[in-house]
Amino acid sequence: MAQCVILCGGKATRLSKLTNGVPKSLLKIGQLSILGHQLNALKGKIDDVVLLIGSHKNRDYFEKEISSLSGQLGMKFRIVEEETGLGTLGALKNAQSFLERKFLLIMGDVLFDEEVSRLFKYLNRGYNGVLFVRNTDHPQDSDLVSIDSNTGRIVEISKYPHSDAINYASSFGMTGIFAFKRSFLNSIQPNQKMDLTYYLSRMNCRAKSRIKPLMSLNGFLAVGTPKRFNEAETFLENRNQLKKTNLTILDRDGTLIKDSSKKAFVLRENRKLFEKLRIAEFGDLQTVNVIVSNQPAIAKGIKSLSQVEIENKVLVKLLKQHGIEIYGVYICPHHPRKGFPGEVIELKVHCHCRKPKPGLLVKAVNELEIWVGESRVIGDSARDFVLARVMGFSYQHPFFEFNWSEIRNWFNFLVLEVKFSRVFSWSSQNFKVEP
Numbered sequence: 001m002a003q004c005v006i007l008c009g010g011k012a013t014r015l016s017k018l019t020n021g022v023p024k025s026l027l028k029i030g031q032l033s034i035l036g037h038q039l040n041a042l043k044g045k046i047d048d049v050v051l052l053i054g055s056h057k058n059r060d061y062f063e064k065e066i067s068s069l070s071g072q073l074g075m076k077f078r079i080v081e082e083e084t085g086l087g088t089l090g091a092l093k094n095a096q097s098f099l100e101r102k103f104l105l106i107m108g109d110v111l112f113d114e115e116v117s118r119l120f121k122y123l124n125r126g127y128n129g130v131l132f133v134r135n136t137d138h139p140q141d142s143d144l145v146s147i148d149s150n151t152g153r154i155v156e157i158s159k160y161p162h163s164d165a166i167n168y169a170s171s172f173g174m175t176g177i178f179a180f181k182r183s184f185l186n187s188i189q190p191n192q193k194m195d196l197t198y199y200l201s202r203m204n205c206r207a208k209s210r211i212k213p214l215m216s217l218n219g220f221l222a223v224g225t226p227k228r229f230n231e232a233e234t235f236l237e238n239r240n241q242l243k244k245t246n247l248t249i250l251d252r253d254g255t256l257i258k259d260s261s262k263k264a265f266v267l268r269e270n271r272k273l274f275e276k277l278r279i280a281e282f283g284d285l286q287t288v289n290v291i292v293s294n295q296p297a298i299a300k301g302i303k304s305l306s307q308v309e310i311e312n313k314v315l316v317k318l319l320k321q322h323g324i325e326i327y328g329v330y331i332c333p334h335h336p337r338k339g340f341p342g343e344v345i346e347l348k349v350h351c352h353c354r355k356p357k358p359g360l361l362v363k364a365v366n367e368l369e370i371w372v373g374e375s376r377v378i379g380d381s382a383r384d385f386v387l388a389r390v391m392g393f394s395y396q397h398p399f400f401e402f403n404w405s406e407i408r409n410w411f412n413f414l415v416l417e418v419k420f421s422r423v424f425s426w427s428s429q430n431f432k433v434e435p
């Protein structure tokens, strides 16, 4: 099993009326403290917990809490305190000798329903750290991560409060849940006050490219303000009611149907793929099939929205005849570049939903009211591949044999990778996102 570090030394300045001197992590929500809810969510995946509690004054509170909890959890606990307030990263450095080679890091005020062990998978693939990001409805007061939608890599990390220059369109909220290699801490000076998000935001591009952002479709709640503290109970109730499912995210054009730019609309009868989609199990959960498709032809004025919707209805019906159930069809009608004759100007925008951006998946999950576990993307283009990468889902090509245009896509994708790591690494810290 694995190790988890929980940063519970934070002062609850915005919650001071509620805390009354008790550390924020120990505030009760329903029957359990925030820490108790966190540990419950980690049960069975984590067996070694390190609590970074800040001042020694907090020790009694935490020891009491642990003795009341630990019996049912099967976890080993260690408490690490600091003589002076070292900030989040300073506190972590202070505890380095207690850390395993890889560890999970959780902020003490975050409630979550994500399968956090998913983060560990990526530490083996050349990354020094992995962090969960999510769509946020309050970006103005969240720490943000900007992600390059072509490569799925981090462009910028910015700590709240934000400057006016921040690009909210490509930004996702940090969730306060990370996984790191212990070696990540080697270059940090000991006994220095340092904030983790601030440090991440100041890293150069090469170092940032070694941190993997992983989109989560599931819920997070940072209990930082009285308003969100009041929402916490509802959050926990909803969490328990969500239906746990895996998603199969299907591309449309080129995957399920033949080239749709042609007048005729032809289902691509791919027996091997159909076989996969009929089986309702993937991993150990029930699987829900959704179609997620970019339809820039609408923005370009080549097709109307209603035309595409009719096509989608036909497609869903045809698949049903093959025994395949589709739970939703989600399309992006936008296109970012202007200059096509007959185009629809309102749809010529930089949107959140054009693949490989995850906007359509966020919509799907909200509408279907599901909790997303291990999922997969099946599609024929590099965009589908990058979407899978951004989400941390597995990717499957719809056919075994690769055609030339596919190989070209993959080649372009590799060029992008090289471009990013070579070119952008020397422009280092001052590299800015295009507006």
Ligand SMILES: [Mg+2]
Residues within 6 Å of the ligand: 251, 252, 253, 254, 255, 379, 380, 381
């Ligand atoms: Mg396609």
Ligand SMILES: [Zn+2]
Residues within 6 Å of the ligand: 332, 333, 334, 351, 352, 353, 354
């Ligand atoms: Zn869109």
